[in-house]
Amino acid sequence: MPRALFYTLIFVLFVTGIGLTWLRHIQTEIPLLPGKQVTVWLVEARVAFNASGNPVEVSLDIPDTVPGYRTFNEQTASPGYGFSVLDMNGDRRAVWSIRSASGPQTLYYKLMARADQDAGSENLTPPHPVVEIFWEESQGIAARQVLAQAHAQSDSRLSMCRELIKQVNATEKSQNIALLLSHTPPVLLLEKLLNYANIPTRIVNGLYLEENRHNLELEPMLEIYTAQRWLMLDPTTGQHGRPDNFFLWDQGGTSILDVSGGRNSRVSFGISAQTISAKQLALTTAPPGHFTFFDMHKLPVEEQNMLKVMLLLPLGALAVVFMSIIIGIRTSGTFMPILIALSFLQTSLLPGLLSFVAIVAFGLLLRSYLSHFNLLLVARISTIVVLVLVIVVISSLFGYQIGVNTRMSVTFFPVIIIAWTIERMSILWEDEGPREVLIQGGGSLFVAICAFMLMSWPLAAHLSFNFPEINLIILALIMGMGSYTGYKLTELRRFRALRLKLGL
Amino acid sequence: MWGIGIRGLRDLGILGMNARNINYIGRYNQRKLYPLVDDKLKTKKLAQRYGIPAPKLHFVIREQHRLRTIEQRLHNLSGFAIKPAKGSGGKGILVISARKDGKFITTAGTSLGIDHIKRHISNILAGLYSLAGTPDVAIIEELIEFSDLFRAYSYQGVPDIRIVVFQGYPVMAMLRLATRTSNGKANLHQGAIGVGLDICSGMSLKAVQFSVPTTIHPDTGSALEHISIPHWPEILLLAARCYDMTGLGYIGADIVLDGANNPLLLELNARPGLAIQLTNGYGLLPRLRHIEGLKRRHASAQARVDHILKNFTLP
Numbered sequence: 001m002p003r004a005l006f007y008t009l010i011f012v013l014f015v016t017g018i019g020l021t022w023l024r025h026i027q028t029e030i031p032l033l034p035g036k037q038v039t040v041w042l043v044e045a046r047v048a049f050n051a052s053g054n055p056v057e058v059s060l061d062i063p064d065t066v067p068g069y070r071t072f073n074e075q076t077a078s079p080g081y082g083f084s085v086l087d088m089n090g091d092r093r094a095v096w097s098i099r100s101a102s103g104p105q106t107l108y109y110k111l112m113a114r115a116d117q118d119a120g121s122e123n124l125t126p127p128h129p130v131v132e133i134f135w136e137e138s139q140g141i142a143a144r145q146v147l148a149q150a151h152a153q154s155d156s157r158l159s160m161c162r163e164l165i166k167q168v169n170a171t172e173k174s175q176n177i178a179l180l181l182s183h184t185p186p187v188l189l190l191e192k193l194l195n196y197a198n199i200p201t202r203i204v205n206g207l208y209l210e211e212n213r214h215n216l217e218l219e220p221m222l223e224i225y226t227a228q229r230w231l232m233l234d235p236t237t238g239q240h241g242r243p244d245n246f247f248l249w250d251q252g253g254t255s256i257l258d259v260s261g262g263r264n265s266r267v268s269f270g271i272s273a274q275t276i277s278a279k280q281l282a283l284t285t286a287p288p289g290h291f292t293f294f295d296m297h298k299l300p301v302e303e304q305n306m307l308k309v310m311l312l313l314p315l316g317a318l319a320v321v322f323m324s325i326i327i328g329i330r331t332s333g334t335f336m337p338i339l340i341a342l343s344f345l346q347t348s349l350l351p352g353l354l355s356f357v358a359i360v361a362f363g364l365l366l367r368s369y370l371s372h373f374n375l376l377l378v379a380r381i382s383t384i385v386v387l388v389l390v391i392v393v394i395s396s397l398f399g400y401q402i403g404v405n406t407r408m409s410v411t412f413f414p415v416i417i418i419a420w421t422i423e424r425m426s427i428l429w430e431d432e433g434p435r436e437v438l439i440q441g442g443g444s445l446f447v448a449i450c451a452f453m454l455m456s457w458p459l460a461a462h463l464s465f466n467f468p469e470i471n472l473i474i475l476a477l478i479m480g481m482g483s484y485t486g487y488k489l490t491e492l493r494r495f496r497a498l499r500l501k502l503g504l
Numbered sequence: 505m506w507g508i509g510i511r512g513l514r515d516l517g518i519l520g521m522n523a524r525n526i527n528y529i530g531r532y533n534q535r536k537l538y539p540l541v542d543d544k545l546k547t548k549k550l551a552q553r554y555g556i557p558a559p560k561l562h563f564v565i566r567e568q569h570r571l572r573t574i575e576q577r578l579h580n581l582s583g584f585a586i587k588p589a590k591g592s593g594g595k596g597i598l599v600i601s602a603r604k605d606g607k608f609i610t611t612a613g614t615s616l617g618i619d620h621i622k623r624h625i626s627n628i629l630a631g632l633y634s635l636a637g638t639p640d641v642a643i644i645e646e647l648i649e650f651s652d653l654f655r656a657y658s659y660q661g662v663p664d665i666r667i668v669v670f671q672g673y674p675v676m677a678m679l680r681l682a683t684r685t686s687n688g689k690a691n692l693h694q695g696a697i698g699v700g701l702d703i704c705s706g707m708s709l710k711a712v713q714f715s716v717p718t719t720i721h722p723d724t725g726s727a728l729e730h731i732s733i734p735h736w737p738e739i740l741l742l743a744a745r746c747y748d749m750t751g752l753g754y755i756g757a758d759i760v761l762d763g764a765n766n767p768l769l770l771e772l773n774a775r776p777g778l779a780i781q782l783t784n785g786y787g788l789l790p791r792l793r794h795i796e797g798l799k800r801r802h803a804s805a806q807a808r809v810d811h812i813l814k815n816f817t818l819p
Binding site for chain 2: 483491495
């Protein structure tokens, strides 16, 4: 049964690779595709006041859980102030304090938010029992009339709310409404009326997230409690439900800003949008999970860069295996193409290709002269190593003189590999003639180019580094190909003479 | 048309490289036995022990410093062949056919000084031609006066007969003829001509050069159609015995006929090439499967050859 075992193993590797990649993608939120961009909102609250030289304490209501948004990267800018975040029964407040300050003061509180449908649970806490609401005599009469009329013109709590909002915002207001509005601002009036009608209502504040807005005030919204949940209503249009770009800042109940020791306090908001890569975002916001051990971004940058290159090797190996087993291209030295491809990654393709061919050709020329000296093999290859080094140095200097940056391209080639290539090609030339040199040299370069294409593919680089478990899939592919007993593509050509036999 | 379809190859029972490596070489050739054929010196000694005729060994050079006395040792030999023991694909083989004014004349007619000979042997010792680049030894063996039968069919080199032996059964054969393109070497990929031989009769089937059918030798102009190899059963027997000698299940035996038309074992190959199928016009697979399907293998080499002669007649 070893066959079945083998295929099971390949299958397990494949599934594990895909599964781990997917799990990690879900957990760390690193995108599967490179270059994916997300919009992040930068919301800034600016608190300004005049301090009077006494101890100052500023307390600002800040967002807790925001439905539809994920918040992160909270920051404050407040020179000289002590800062803390107080959590009072789930309601968070930013508190600044200083022993003494005078003159105009400005404090900043910033956070970043990213739209996320699933983030921020709804606040389901049931309303407090409605407190007794007091009206002045005339207002009480007006309120009851307004409510009675609205009740008559509606068939549900929601439609009654809408009706009220419509009346309050109407251009030509009824006498009753006008009377009530003369004592209470519209939103407060609506809250009061609705609570009076035994519909639990509260006022929440938030911001509409729009590009580049400054000096904004919080926008009030009504929330009525119906069918066991809070429903948001726009106090000017009566539309229900949270608008998609509405960022809930505070969920009501407490004051937005308290300042002691200062006057003329005011809080204003600024909003700007940033586009950053989803990967960056994931790295800054990902919660620690089971896979943090495998997170390579913890490593020092140099080590990361080295791993980046090394993790591309399996891809190169995959290309070599495919080209050799399925296509049947002959190369000089099995894995030389990968090493050449790695150098191409540093030099970019065309300059790399040109300088590689040039160096090998020049090296072959020197090598043919060298064969007259009758050197021992190890010494001869070492001689070539030194000669290749000389070629590299001279061409870099020359390139620098004429202003071409060949330095970059040439120095990345592994000198030893080039030396061996030259030696091998030279022997091949003597033994089998230039035809074989062209076939194997060309084959090597072709496979190197294919490996380069694969390794320089941004998706490949992204996946292999961020999801190293993808190598399990590559491993499965390589092992799978390793047991392929079918024909190679080149064999179809090799045995073409047999066509006659088939009567074609 | 560019090539032949996969189905066509399959219908002809062509053995591909991957299938050969996994299903035949990998399955029937034990790794530990490889040195017996990869090292020509070992093969030669083994052949001696089993009484299998092979070209005579003059001497072996194992160390660089022995090169100093090489001139005296070569003194009595007019013709000889220098071979790396672990060479592959005919690499590093230098054949000297005559001496003239202290110079060595190769089969190609080039005259070489003793320095060249020394350098060549030195390269062999350093492992230049050996399979893995490991240090090697140089074998100096007798020059084979090959059969006159082939004189018209070969350019310079010795024509040899390649027989694929599977589980001790010779299953397919071809004659390899050196050409000017192949530099007098009998390697098909270098441009030697392969002539398929009917495994039952030793009669030529068809010829190919560089995978393309041909009918005449490009250098000698001889027609390649009606070649008949003498002593054919004897040659098959020699090939079949190589299995008993090495224990390798899938090998290529290279055999030459000397001046008296006696077969000599030149070398064995544990990874015989696939071009032999082109020269025969048939794939190896049906024959390999026939052997694999045998209920009882024949114990003696003669019985195996008889089985082949009886069963593998051409359709």
